[in-house]
Amino acid sequence: MDVQVIRSTRASNAALVLALVWVVFAATLPLWGESSWKREMVEFSCYFIFAMMWNLLAGYGGMVSVGQQAFFGLGGYALLVLADIAGLNPFVSVVIAALLVALVAVPVSWIAFRLQGGYFAVGTWVIAEVFRLTIANVPAVGGGSGTSITALRGISRAMRENVTYWMALACVIACIGGVYLFLRSKEGLALQAIRDNEVAAESQGIAVGRMKLVVYVVAALGCGLAGALYFVGNVRISPDAAFGVNWTAFAIFIVVIGGIGRIEGPIIGAVIFWLLNKFFADYGTWYQLGLGVLAIAVTLLFRQGLWGWVQGKTGLTLFPTQRLLKVEL
Amino acid sequence: MNMSEQILQTQNLQAFYGDAQALFGIHFALHRSEVVAIIGANGAGKSTFLKALTGLVKAPADAVRFKGQAIGGAHPGDIVRQGMALVPEGRRLFASLSVEENLLMGATPGRPGPWTLERLYAMFPVLKEKRRNPSGALSGGQQQMVSIGRALMSNPEVLLCDELSLGLAPVVIQEIYAALPAITADGMSLVIVEQDVSLAQRVSQRLYCLQEGRVSLEGDSQAVTREQISQAYFGL
Amino acid sequence: MFETLIQGLLLGGLYALFALGLSIMFGVMRLTNIAQGDFIVLAAFVAVALAAQLGSGIGLTLLLLLPAGFLIGHQLQTHLLNRTMGKDPLPSLVVTFGLSIVIQNALQEVFSADPRSLDSGGLNTASFALGDMSIGVLPLLIFAAAVACTVGLQWLFARTALGRSFRAVSDDPEIAELMGLKSWRVYAMATGIAFALIALAGWFQVLRTTVAPTDGPMLLLFAFEAVIIGGMGSFWGTFIGAMVLGLTQQIGFTIDPGWGLWLGHMVFLAVLVVRPQGLFPKTRG
């Protein structure tokens, strides 16, 4: 018997080509671009990676967390410790910091996984607060006042900007590619099954606990990476800012606007967020107010986010993860 | 009381789920104190029909007339206040309410009548035992009893029952169907959706068979034959 | 030690008052109101504006504030939040989060960033002696109000038809409609009550301290913790949760002020690890 399963669409093939073109284009940017573009790209990479991880956790893993800033902040502080205190190369430190954060996520998951639904959301937030308050009581990393990361002061501006930029770009590509491949694999199936019905998933042979742990740790790794990367660019770190709940708030904003539970979502969302920030950020209070109104409006009018809406109208899927059985009738 | 008085009719009732049409012009009538059975294959539209009667699925106003009034598309709450109650498919109890509170919820429309907690407990003694238990912790059959009881508490003139016997032990099915005469004795009319055709024939006076959203057979329950029914089921 | 205990309970009373509105909305609608704190702050500003405009005393201000709170909650639910209801908790999370940002910035635009307070005519510093301890009248009033509200809500939910309908609609809105309820009205009623409590909390907050437009979020987390320690949807649970939180924080402050909040959070997490469903899950009749 010949079983045919369709896993790509014409749009997705086109998107793949476009993505390759974009990668080449983006990778050469330091050769011809402005340094402000690099900086913006790095900053929004951090937002994007963070949002992507939140989407993985909430949109695919069904774990709506309001506490991912815990790992963002830890990533930043790990960078501080590695680069400033231990004296490692700051760029190498970014990677090690992310791995360390993933390690921390393992015991943290033990507490977080005791909770479900709304309890999980608030519980993770409190965990993030515990990290914030703990770090704020450690004078070696600046306590509640925070401190400056000085490891980059000796490095030349061009070198620092380019390396940071390429790192950010590599992280973004790895993030999109990794999540996409993961969701297409059979683990992706398990993840979706868990999101739909945890009890049934367990009884169909899926090791729900382990699967959630993997997702949680991967998301923590990504958030830690985003955090470390962010503070390489923004050399001042303090507990309130590093562990601020607005990191997660922005991630939610980005994901919801773009469309949750789809890879296109955070991409679209991050682009919109970037545009809004670029053109309206100087309006202060009104800009913030507008963001709030926009989040409300999109939620009410486009339940599935903007991409979900486009998809509903056109059937377009750039990152297909489903398996379509070809049935001859 | 005039036995032939029609308490409920539908005229060319159509119903949709979004763009998909589920009912294609149903003509139906129910008399006072009558028991009518609705049978039909899965997906034939039986549940949809009951939902359209009770306002859970929208219908044109004139398509449904209850006690002479056009009630198609009215709010379910208004319909139940006028005296038509539904025992929904799949029980659908309020999980965080106790058994007794579930029953009391049925009394929300505030219609006077013979059905009270005492009378229900007399009919289903298990429920009295479990009246303080959360309804979520009941077995399937016990839940079905609560669901029926809840509908009865509104003292309806027409009671619609969707798949009453689904998942019930024979002993309970017997109990429930044995209780039907007591229920209709007060002049209540019944519409029963039933999968077990012979049971449906036994307890009802007339029956309708639906097929793909249309009435494919209508007649006196005792008079219709097996052949007619299987033809009506599958449209052979 | 005794003093720490008393002060801890009084602090718990404050948290309970912050938390009860949240508990209602959690319980009836599975709605996580991220803007809870901001609405408390909004109520506080409205109280200040009312007092300034009408020159009314604090009592009259409250009298106006409570129905206004109810009305705002009712309308908010009817026109906005009802459209976010459903199995998925995310839409309401995002909408209330959006509201939180809108309120903060709108308040700042209208009232500027300055902190405000309501002149309580000495109530905020009044006290009476208990042994060699002196206890504030206002904290005691807050505590009493929290107890009264808890008793009232518990009675309302567990013993009245309205309470039953709250729970029924929260379980299965479609079937509740079959029983003759209009679920959006029930929701609006619940949110109205929650917002009357928010108004009360805002009024007390602006009497006991100053309030600035961006204070909202800090009020939220403790309210959350109280609700969850207690177990969502149970009012005595929320009250006890608030007490646990107030007490641990107070004990923490007494031991070392740097670790007081930390200890509160740790106890919260510990409770959840031991009893993930909270201490008193779910109201039952």
Add this chain to the structure above:
Amino acid sequence: MSSTPLLTLEAVSKRYGALTVTDNISLSVHRGETLGILGPNGAGKTTLFNLISGDVRADAGRIAYEDRDITALKPHQRCRAGIGRSYQVPQPFGHMSVFENLVTAACFGGQQPEKEAWHTAVEVLEKTGLKVHANQPAGGLTLLNRKRLELARALATRPSLLLLDEIAGGLTEHEAQELVDELRRIKAEGVTMVWIEHVVHALLSIADRLFVINFGAKLAEGLPQDVMNDPEVQRVYMGMEA
């Protein structure tokens, strides 16, 4: 029945508060047989399944499967060991297509690589008549098809022990007959089955043995005709006065 039993329950008990829902039940299921479980509503039948599949932990007693103590295993481990189950109230993965539901079950429960899982899924689709719905989201299926999916998904895990909880409820006579035929074929493949069913005639047409539960405890056990003639069973379950 000389071979060692496939599944053995030894004095298993489960309580919810003051209510004992499984009361000291001992039970053996032999390889290849089909065991029917009967009992009034609320007797504890579904709970018994939950105990076997691991969804609910036993308070006391021991459960052995293929000579291995599985009392402490997690549900997914028991599934991989070969215990497949369906749920009385269908629990589909609502946002996934029917096909993907089955691929998931085959991949994880059946521990097959993805490509093989596709084949298994298609086989099962054909067997259960769900092929026309293969690419539909499972959440949009009718109740009947959801029940079919329950069976299909359990089959896709390629179980050697199949636990079926009321899969014939709501079927027309014709459909029930088709279902029984299908189960016969599965049985012929050597799959051991335990079937809870209130549609007694369907159950009787296939069961080798019956086990009757009342108030969480065993009421009767034995060959179908013996059990059905037991006056106690007739009174408690069938509602016939002796």
Add this chain to the structure above:
Amino acid sequence: QSGSTIKIGYVSPQTGPLAAFAEPDKFTLEQLKKATAGGITIGGKKYAVEVVYKDSQSNPNKAGNAAAELITRDKVDLVVASSTPATTNPVADQCELNSVPCITNDTPWQPHFFGRKGNPKVGFEWTYHFFWGLEDVIGGLTSAWSQLDTNKTMGALWPNDEDGNAWGDAKLGFPYALAQKGFKLIDRGRFQSPINDFSSFISEFKKNNVEIVSGVLPPPDFANFWNQAGQQGFRPKIVTVPKATEFPAAISAFGDRADGLTVEVWWSPNHPFSSSMTGQTSKQLAEAYTAATGRPWTMPLGFKQSLFEVALDALKRSADRSPEAIRDAIASTNLNTVVGPVNFKKGPVPNISKTPLVVGQWKKAGKGMELLVVDNSLAPNIPKQAALQAIKYA
């Protein structure tokens, strides 16, 4: 770089909890616009002046970002920033990293300098800062407190943030200096702000018979403390809580209970200086502000003005518009501003210039409160207006 326009980037907390500090911003920028309407001359060339104004949202991340954006996108020639370490430190760090000249103020110099891991022997290359230091506030306050007859026991309220940690620092902050001056300090350690209950502090203060309370608290924290002190019968003679009591609006929120509170004064209409940019005296500046906005004067007003005074002065003296030239011009600043003289060569450490500090007390005046200078021991040129009085309790 845009042809004949000099760009100054300005970062300030327009929104968020610190927004009160940025209240005079719009007015100050108006003043600057008028003063530079005809352009300025740098190295013999005429330039228009443009200010790019960025919001830090009271968040250090945003402040750092804003500075980076000013540098890379807007390509400003000079960055200025003010109002608390949460804004000035990240901005200065970005400038140092990207080799862009930077002037900041309104942060005590120790948290600015040491908080950024500055080395007193070397200093910074690109970033300059002027404000008073902890030694000033300690000296000023202790001198003011000594006007009254107290038991010299002080209770501390220092939160775990940039300011609180600096004030409470064992070596650089109050503890060491107070011990030197014979004060007894009751310090329970840094606490996490916001905090809803101060009773553990109050009972400790009562137990130790504290007569002076000092700390750096945000308004809600102080309101909590002050109300609970009333409830629990704690009646210190002197209460000096900067931040919470620096702003007229915050003070009016305390009503009568503000009467008698003391605060360090960094600028007031009473300061005998005038602006190098507009020629206004302190008093005229305050009056112009009230006339334009309808609001009472506030301390940041003077410092916002002086920030741009120093910036303009440096630009005008710069040899050309290169970053190095502008930096060198800043380094050689010697200017009399509306907050006093600024000279980065004379600082306690490199890159820092100190401005004078006095101590004031809020006194009831008609319906509102007015701030009167009660101690000028560190800056005798600023006239003292009244003597310190103990807080009166009903």
